[in-house]
Amino acid sequence: MEAKRIIVGVDNSAAGKAALEWAIRHTQDGGVVIAASVCGLTTPNGRSDVFHSARLRTVDDALEGIGAGAGVRVERSVLDGDPGPALVELAGEADGLVLGRHGYSRAGVTILGSVIRHCLEHATCPVVVVPARPAQAA
Template sequence: MDKPTIVVGVDGSPAGTAALAWAVRQARTTGARVHAVSVCRVRPPAPGPNGPDAFLALHQRELRAALDQVDTTGVEVEQSVPTGSVGPALVELSTDAHRLVLGSHTYHHGPVFVVSPVVTHCLRHARCPVVVVPAEEDGDRLADGARLSAAAHEFR
């Protein structure tokens, strides 16, 4: 039987790198493999130095830079740079995945907590559980301070 796969979206941001680190730790714990993905929104081919090849190369460099920041020792890691709309591309990859892991990219708009459109799309349409990881972890505190939230904290 194939190893379960954890698909992780990497976009060059601190949250994307945190998501990659979480996915690698989870894979190391569970024996899964990691598929690190940076989706490139390429328009139809245009000639010149800033054409599609330049955008693909940029995504490949960002993916490599994120992987260089994470200890992947003992974890099978596949890399890919698919093209297309980010949310739908990640949802498609979730079809055969054990988990889909994304960086949070959230912000507050007054009293409202706003999630990025890509994360929202994946939460609504992914075909596997989705884990959303913040750019920085808050340390060892319980999810809501209640005794019963310890199980959620242990899932990390």
């Protein structure tokens, strides 16, 4: 069986960390989790700058305190551009895309953000949406 490649959209929120934890916990031995943060800016020639450094710190902060799964490799990535399309493009050949849901609701109805909606509509791989605070087991 070929090792799985899972993309995780990471921002500086509890939802982003929950998504990363979920992906690492559910990736089997030999799999790769790519923790990707989107800069939102496009830099000439893909040059790294202060904005990219800040996004890498976001990924590092999310990884802090998360134990890597046995045999799971975690890679860090910073993408340029609009978050939804950038994550969909990176996930094009992946086995899955994992995103965190912030838990916003209106009148008892969950509101999905624009990045999640874009990924659900356009990704060619399965998309998992993880809540910021998983429901407690009864």
